[in-house]
Amino acid sequence: MKFRLFSVVLALLIAGCGDSKPKRHYDAKALLHSKCESCHNLDMPPKTYPDEKAPPMMAVTFHVRDFMKVDNPSEKRRKFIEFVVDYALNPSEEKSFCDKKSLEDYGLMPSQKGEVTPEELEAIAGYMYDHYDPEKFMKLMQEQARLAALPAWQRVTEQKNCLGCHGLKEDKIAPAFARIAKRYGEAGKEALMKSIRNGSRGKWEGFKLAMPPFKDLDDDDLSAVAAWILEQGR
Ligand code: HEC
Ligand code: HEC
Known part of the structure; x- marks a missing residue:
């Protein structure tokens, strides 16, 4: 495996040399x-x-x-x-x-x-x-139109790849959204919005990674995505 990777790299290097113009x-x-x-x-x-x-x-x-x-x-x-x-x-x-x-x-x-x-x-x-x-x-315009037509939570989770780290029901490298929903409950929406905007670290035992901040999300998007996370607890 290592050797094959090496030959690929070598082939690329050689091809690169042949191509190079002054x-x-x-x-x-x-x-x-x-x-x-x-x-x-x-x-x-x-x-x-x-x-x-x-x-x-x-x-x-x-x-x-x-x-x-x-x-x-x-x-x-x-x-x-x-x-x-x-x-x-x-x-x-x-x-x-x-x-x-x-x-x-x-x-x-x-x-x-x-x-x-x-x-x-x-x-x-x-x-x-x-x-x-x-x-x-x-x-690009078609992609923008597609995204604009999605519900806010879906657009946000897709664009920010939330589900790359979080599972819905199961922990991945971040706690499952269902667990987050259970810990906070409906009254915790504001707290979740704040964590998503500013990031979070150390609140969930066993997760070494920090949650990155998403400062560019506006209140409507934050509210929609926090409400959607809370629905995962049901
Ligand atoms: C100081 C302002 C300014 C800067 C800096 C500038 N432009 Fe322009 N450019 C203009 C204006 C004003 C027009 C529209 C009027 C015209 O066509 O001359 C224009 C028009 C053009 C056009 C269109 C010509 C046409 O026939 O329609 C091209 C091509 C162009 N710019 C290329 C460039 C490129 C490449 C750069 C950077 C290297 C650049 N411009 C930097 C002001 C600027
Ligand atoms: C790079 C991985 C990663 C991505 C991407 C990510 N998260 Fe997280 N998230 C984490 C980790 C790790 C934690 C646990 C942080 C902690 O222990 O405080 C977390 C925690 C959370 C929490 C709970 C915070 C708290 O205060 O308890 C919420 C809510 C959350 N994430 C929502 C989201 C949303 C929404 C997105 C997408 C916009 C997202 N996450 C994207 C890794 C990620």
Whole structure:
């Protein structure tokens, strides 16, 4: 077993060597954030603000991808990168795919010459093309719609993987929800909400692990999930 694992690792290493290009490796995502986020919102789906300085990057990417003319679809990624590298260094009204109204609203993008190198831009543009992908976006929206349609307790337990540590009736690496319900009873809902938000340690004998805090859950979600845990005691 050990030997097999070793050969797999070795094979990967050798393959890795054969592939390696003399080109420098860039962390394209980090570059996009450090070089472009001051003006473009980078979220997918994007957030828009009333006083935003530039269109969200997802909109930019979809837009350029749609409007750019290419004879051969396999050229699309390369052409997209070429366009973005050139545009970020030498923007102009003629090159822009933005409609006139948006150009007036936002103003022309200032050249990023001196802020970012052509090689960095190449990496950023490749990442933009792959990350802001229409199919990926559709899947993301479907997943969000699916989660939004679930009862709150189910969405929370799924997103936070509560059942990765807790069993319903049986202890796993954390006490079973049924046992927690029995100890606290209906009157304990507030206490449970507090523990879920802030985490917990040392309250349950025999469990060495600490319960991590879930600070990003709002009161409605906490209340729903605590009520659901208490139902497991019945
Ligand atoms: C100082 C603000 C600012 C920064 C920083 C900035 N942009 Fe822009 N960008 C804009 C504005 C404003 C527009 C919309 C007007 C236009 O198209 O020129 C825009 C538009 C674009 C477009 C769309 C052009 C088109 O034809 O629709 C691309 C591509 C683009 N930016 C890429 C980048 C990349 C990549 C970076 C980071 C390296 C970046 N921008 C950083 C302000 C900025
Ligand atoms: C990484 C493992 C882990 C995950 C994930 C986890 N828990 Fe826990 N949980 C624990 C452990 C361990 C304890 C026991 C802590 C202690 O002894 O105080 C615990 C305790 C609890 C308690 C009882 C706290 C108390 O005050 O007695 C509740 C309620 C609880 N978890 C709910 C949840 C919910 C809801 C989720 C998902 C949002 C969750 N847990 C996710 C490990 C986990």
